[in-house]
Amino acid sequence: MTEYRSARLTRLTLTGFRNYAALSIDLSAKMVAFVGANGAGKTNILEAISFLTAGRGLRRAALADIARKGGNGSWSVAAKILLDGIESSLGTGATTGVPGRKVRIDGEDMRSSESLLDYMRVLWLVPAMDGLFTGPGSDRRRFLDRLTLAIDPAHGRRVSDFESALRQRNKLLDQGASDAYLSALELQVASLGTAVSLARQETVGLLRQMISDQPLEGSTFPQASLSLEGAFEAEMLEMSASDQEDHYCRLLEQGRPRDRAAGRTLSGPHLSDLKVRHAAKDMPASQSSTGEQKALLIGLVLAHAELTAKVSGLTPVLLLDEVAAHLDPARRAALFAKLESLGGQVFMTGTDRALFDALPAQSEVFEVGNDKAHLSGV
Known part of the structure; x- marks a missing residue:
């Protein structure tokens, strides 16, 4: 893989975060594993790292619940x-008592978490995603x-603004707002919605x-075939962005009676x-075996990590929660080799130290328990 810029965490400090009153970890390796019993707080450490980028973290938890x-x-999470x-x-x-998540970089307050994307891109794979291919479409969106x-x-701000504009439109429809007021809001919905769709399609x-x-032969993880499907994309096929906006506006205007009755x-x-389809078998991922679905998802996340590096020039930090437990020894070794070749920092969790025996020699393994984390063997 071509060399890209890569951010590396050297110290992580948690205060009042989940089960940790205070935790500080010094890090020196690119491949890091946290090992401990279920409920020890391994995933909480990954969640903390996930807040070092834009968004709501890997659990999408309410701030007060953290x-x-x-x-x-x-x-707080500091790094x-x-x-x-x-x-x-x-x-x-x-x-407490202050709305929203605060972000600070080198001592200066930032307006939003999007500023963190200049320093780190963080991607993750967690057990809650195992049902991605069989669950509701909202999860895949x-x-x-x-x-x-x-x-x-x-894109994050774009999606947030689009969803907010949709909620406002639904409320106005329910309240019987004037056509002029609705038309003005629908222009905003159409502009944002078209931009969201185009970004997803890209x-x-x-x-x-x-x-x-990527070469199909010898691949450890099956390749996925992807498409974005829906009535919206089907109707907008071959249209320019401006034509899509105009057409969406007309759809919204014409659909007011129906949408008012539906409440959405x-x-x-x-x-x-x-x-998502299993490319080699040409079948929906949802119909693949549980093991194949997991392997497809891992392959998809790894491909996206490479894409992120290529497009942004910044190799992402990867958070892999309990991923090794679902793989046989050969696939675990292949996964670790692939992760090392990506060049970015990787954090993994597992309940058994033996799951990480095939990690490169310079990797670090931390034992997690009693609300602490210390290097294995130290």
Whole structure:
């Protein structure tokens, strides 16, 4: 893989975060594993790292729910990172009684978490994603939006604004607002919705190309075939962006009686779905075995990590929760070799130290328990 810029965490400090009153970990390796019993707090450490980028973290938890039980309701995550040989300090957290998540970089308050994307791109794979291919379309849209955010930092705000505009339109329809008022809001919905759809389609196209460029023979993880499908995308096929906006506006205007009766907007990219197929077997991922689905998902995340590096120039930090336990020894070794070749920092969790025996020699393994983490053997 071509060398790209790569941020590396050298210190992680948690305060009032989940089960940790205070935890500080010094890090020196690119491959890091946290080992401990279920419930020891391994995933909480990965979640903390996930807050060092834009978004709501790997659990999408309410900020108030993250604070340690018995604490004062506030929490924080701080990190020292090295990027281009320069050390930077990243910090984020929430304070009791103060709305929203605060972000600070090198001591300066930032307006939003999107500023963190200049320093780190963070991707993750967690057990909750195991049902991605069989679950509701909303889960796959959210997954696709996170993939898009990693290569298009403006996408998160775009999606948030689009969803907010949709909620406003539904409320106005319910309240019987004037046509003029609705038309003005629908212009905003159409503009944002079209931009969201185009960004998603670009990500799918780039990822599809990235996957197809990889050799099929000898691949440890099966290749996925991707498409973004929905009535919205079907209607907008071959239209320019401006024509799509105009057409969406007409759809919204014509659909007002139907949408008012339904209590929701029944046309738009908020109803589209990411379709995934097992390429070699030419069958829907949802019909593949549980093991094949897991392998497809791992392959998809690895391909996206490569795409993120290629598009942004910044190799992402990867968070892999309990991923090794589902793989046989040969596939585990192949996964670790692939992760090492990506060049970015990787954090993994597992209940058994033996799961990480095939890690490269310079890797670090931390034992987690009793609300602490220390290097294995230390």
